[in-house]
Amino acid sequence: MRLAALVPSISAELVSSLDQCGIRTDTDLVLKPAIEIYRQLPPKTITLYDLEQAVARVTELASAPGISGSDMLIIETEKQNRAPFLSSGIETLDRLLDGFGGCRVVQISGDKQSGKTTLVLNIVLRHLAEFSDGNIVWIDTTGDFSAEQAANILDLFTSEVKTRLPA
Structure with a gap:
């Protein structure tokens, strides 16, 4: 997912700064260590802690909701009954x-x-x-x-x- 699609959940300024570093998608952001990304960003763009929070937020937004096997079985059984x-x-x-x-x-x-x-x-x-x-x-x-x-x-x-x- 393009990071630009996640504005305003993450700031447009951060997205722009990440884009300048070649980080344009959720995959680019999530799979790279935050400290590496932090070192690539211009000074005083964001704190390391806030960057880690932004990465966590992007991970949350880009992830499918979890579902347990037993809940899935119940849902599928209900579908069959309907x-x-x-x-x-x-x-x-x-x-x-x-x-x-x-x-x-x-x-x-x-x-x-x-x-x-x-x-x-x-x-x-x-x-x-x-x-x-x-x-x-x-x-x-x-x-x-x-x-x-x-x-x-x-x-x-x-x-x-x-x-x-x-x-």
Whole structure:
């Protein structure tokens, strides 16, 4: 990270002085002994103690927050428990597969024009109707995707969801 990006957390004057010494990034600053840097700086730029404090501050700002393994396990477990249930809208298929989604990959294959794209589009649009803050990326490699048609289907699914909700 460029030291200039850390102003005002560290002073612009110090950043300028360090730049003149060839120290322009957090890596340049943190990996070099403070006493060496101090000797390169013009006299009375900063005290050695204040330079060490600035290095500590840069280290703090440039470092990723620490996380323990047990905390990470809890976070990942919670993510898995929140994995969405994706419905195809075909009750027997959903029951057979226990829905789509969760922490697994489902491959849909079949002959040309057998309905693979239609099935996946239905799953995606049902999910968006149920979770309006959701995001989906649709990559159309054939040019057959119609955003207008998808929006119409989404409106239909959204009204279905609203009728299921208790008043």
